[in-house]
Amino acid sequence: MPTLIAGIVAVVLLYTALNVIKGADPKWLAKIVRSGGGVLALAAAAFVGAKGELAVAIPLAIFGAGLLGWSPFGAQLGSAWGNYGPAAWKSQGQKSQVRSQFIEMTLDHDTGALHGRIIAGPEAGRVLDEFTLEELITLARSFDGESWSLLEGYLDRRFPAWRENTQGAGAGGRGSEDRRAAPGGKMTADEAYQILGLKPGAGREEISRAHRGLMKKLHPDQGGSTYLAARVNEAKDTLLRNHR
Structure with missing residues (x-):
């Protein structure tokens, strides 16, 4: 008992x-x-x-x-x-930021969410989430190559099948490949810190850790953006050169 x-x-x-x-x-x-x-x-x-x-x-x-x-x-x-x-x-609330002539794109490190904002032109100040796919494609016709490449990464996240749905369209169809462009000018240290979501003065270990985390979210093999992945790689290389 x-x-x-x-x-x-x-x-x-x-x-x-x-x-x-x-x-x-x-x-x-x-x-x-x-x-x-x-x-x-x-x-x-x-x-x-x-x-x-x-x-x-x-x-x-x-x-x-x-x-x-x-x-x-x-x-x-x-x-x-x-x-x-x-x-x-504990979440550090880190965010990466990439800017072009027409777009400012922000990536949340914790959630992987990608948000964009128009920073030039008649629609300046509006966020990309407010536009439909058709509106974004029309808007992108006035974009430079770098802004278009940045927008592609956003469209791939929000509208996975957008390429098939916009074939032949002025800014979004197969003819858009020739509009893609490499970033203009040499990346500054300030830009590199913003892209990696780090504060100025971050050490080599922090830079490498931020780079690895972002590449997991942005690498093309993981459904990410080729352009954004290239910018992240460039940011890492820019900052590590300063630590030599």
């Missing part, structure tokens, strides 16, 4: 714990896990140390103390936790 009661209590406690975890704030849960893990590690270190197994007890104690926010090695252990713990998953 006592065993049955203990089993029922265990099931109830487990069910309650699962419900608490399911509805818990991730930050609060991470804090609880760290604190609980730290206490358990210190307790295990004390138990093992009492048996004379210092070679095991000392690393356990250091690990437990680190989880609780204290380290005999200063900030090193805390920094290591920061690289892999909850802070590493």
Whole structure:
């Protein structure tokens, strides 16, 4: 009978714990896990140390103390936790920005969403989401090659089949290939930072990490834009040259 009661209590406690975890704030849960893990590690270190197994007890104690926010090695252990713990998953709200004569395009690093805005001409100030495909194709007839290449990346995201639907159209059909153009002029460091979504002074590791993350979203093999991928590559090369 006592065993049955203990089993029922265990099931109830487990069910309650699962419900608490399911509805818990991730930050609060991470804090609880760290604190609980730290206490358990210190307790295990004390138990093992009492048996004379210092070679095991000392690393356990250091690990437990680190989880609780204290380290005999200063900030090193805390920094290591920061690289892999909850802070590493926190959204940085980074955004990449690419500009041409007629369009400003913004990519959200967290969601991969691509948003554009007209910055020159009669429709300046309006966002691309406000236009239909037909309106965008008509508008693009006055674009330069770089602006058209930038618009293509947006159209590929919003209207995946737009090329087939606009064959032969002045700005959107197969005849549009000759309108594509490489970016004019040498990219500046400020432009490169904007494209990678970084602040001036970012280190080599930050530059490489931002480049890798963007290429996963923009590489043509992943359904991205050839033009935008080329701009991201150019931005990385521009900034890394400054670090030599």
